[in-house]
Amino acid sequence: MERNTIQRKVILEGIASLCHATVDEIFDYSKKFIPNLSFSTVYRNLVVLEDEKLIRRIPNKRCKDIFESTCKPMHDHFVCTKCGRFIDYGNGKHHHKVVDKMGNLVIESTKISYGICEDCLKKEALK
Ligand SMILES: [Zn+2]
Numbered sequence: 001m002e003r004n005t006i007q008r009k010v011i012l013e014g015i016a017s018l019c020h021a022t023v024d025e026i027f028d029y030s031k032k033f034i035p036n037l038s039f040s041t042v043y044r045n046l047v048v049l050e051d052e053k054l055i056r057r058i059p060n061k062r063c064k065d066i067f068e069s070t071c072k073p074m075h076d077h078f079v080c081t082k083c084g085r086f087i088d089y090g091n092g093k094h095h096h097k098v099v100d101k102m103g104n105l106v107i108e109s110t111k112i113s114y115g116i117c118e119d120c121l122k123k124e125a126l127k
């Protein structure tokens, strides 16, 4: 297999198995299979894969952007500000193309909510 093909395959597998991953996590995963892989190569691949709509990037103001596979239909995310957990929610119903109140065609929209997850809330209550 060509080198680029192997890199892409490993990176895509990494994203699929990690579910939600930052570029650092994808790099750590991929390095186990391709020891001489560089960080910039991983980053470059992520940009290409995103352009090809094989992965989607979720902006995350709490840490680095998160990548996930587009095999999963569009959905919303909840980020725990205590433990950093990334939780999928929503049924994606509002992710269909719609014309908004201003007359613009919305092709993609996703919501990110920040807060404290159920587990962290329980831990807080025990204190
Ligand atoms: Zn939490």
Ligand SMILES: [Zn+2]
Pocket (backbone or CB within 6 Å): 020, 068, 075, 076, 077, 087, 088
């Ligand atoms: Zn997700």
